[in-house]
Amino acid sequence: MRPKQTLLLGLMLLVPVLAFLFLKTFGTNRYALPTYLPDRVDSTQVGGKWQRDTVFHRIQLPPVQSQSGRAISGRDLADGLYVANFFYTTCPGACPQVSSQLQRVQEKFRREPRLRLVSFTLDPAHDTPAELERYAEQYGAIAGKWLFLTGDKSALYRLATDEFRLPPPQGVPPGLEHSQQLLLVDRAGHLRGRYDGTSAKEIERLITEIGVMLYSYDLEQPGR
Incomplete structure (x- = not known):
């Protein structure tokens, strides 16, 4: 066999080997969300x-x-991801913008049972389950998919400040300070993402990162 033919044959055999090594090293999804x-x-x-x-x-x-009056605990959200936010129904500013953006997230993952949206009111004196039900209907919330939650005021404030570690709310509406952040929580209860709920670009990032988390859960399933 001529030297040129030998060299060409060697290169032909080497290319698939190099391709395999490249894919093995760089082909896996290495994009991981921070905790x-x-x-x-x-x-x-x-x-x-x-x-x-x-x-x-x-x-x-x-x-x-x-909003249906059903008691909710952490166990009800432990089977997947959830996106949390803090709002109140009479908020005239960022809350409607955030709720509109959450509609987009709900629609994107309408058929994904492992993702839920969870909106906590910071004005439970006004935001009764009946009031939250009206608000949920206004934004087309799917029952069981998008939860609007109320409870003891001091407990909800501690949830915002001690658990999610947001700046402390001050006063009562209309002077209530609230957060326009959306917060992504994984099935272990860890905070994995923070997003500006009024920004369309940030919502796109949230949607992408939800997909990353769900894909990582798929890879953990036996047989994958």
Whole structure:
């Protein structure tokens, strides 16, 4: 066999090998979402060596009621992801914008049972389940998919400040300060994303990152 033919044959055999190695190294999805709210750093000994491991805060929900009057706990949200926000129904500013953007998220994942939307009122004295039901209908909330939750005022404020670690609300409506952030929580209760709920670009990022999280759950299933 001529040298040129030998070289050409060698290259032909080498190309698929290189392609396989490239795909094996770079072909997997390496885009991972950060985890927020570190609580502490633990040290554990592995193989005679000490390793440092960050322990992240897990969101704990207080007793709350949905717009249908049903009691909701953290166990009801532990089977997938949820997007949380804090609002009140009489809010004239950012709340309607955020709710409109959440409509987009709901529509995108309408048939995805592992994702839910969870809106906590910061004005429970006014926002009874009946009032929340009217608000939910206004924004086309799908029952069981988009939950509007009310409960004890101090417990809801602690949820915002101590669990999600948002700036503390001040006063009562119309002077109530609230957050226009959307917050992505995984099935372990970890905060995985923060987004400006009034920004269409940020909503696109939220939709993308929800897809990333769901894909990572798919890969964890046996047989994948």
